[in-house]
Amino acid sequence: MDDGAVWKRDEVESPCVRVCVVHQQARICTGCFRTIDEIGRWSRMTPEERRAVMAELPGRAPLLTKRRGGRAARIARKPG
Numbered sequence: 001m002d003d004g005a006v007w008k009r010d011e012v013e014s015p016c017v018r019v020c021v022v023h024q025q026a027r028i029c030t031g032c033f034r035t036i037d038e039i040g041r042w043s044r045m046t047p048e049e050r051r052a053v054m055a056e057l058p059g060r061a062p063l064l065t066k067r068r069g070g071r072a073a074r075i076a077r078k079p080g
Helices: 036-044 047-064 070-077
Strands: none
């Protein structure tokens, strides 16, 4: 008998990548894209709820890639 199989659980794995930083505007974790509420409730969610959250995560990534201008915007605003 494989002892590792004893501890294996049939549940949706957490998307956590241990980069726990909350984006101030989007209010989601920049590592896993979950909301603070989803992170807090994850251990109490049903497998169906977890699957639903997991399905939404890829669509949240673009929320963090929008830039506010960066260097190019600063250069464009410089007085001539």
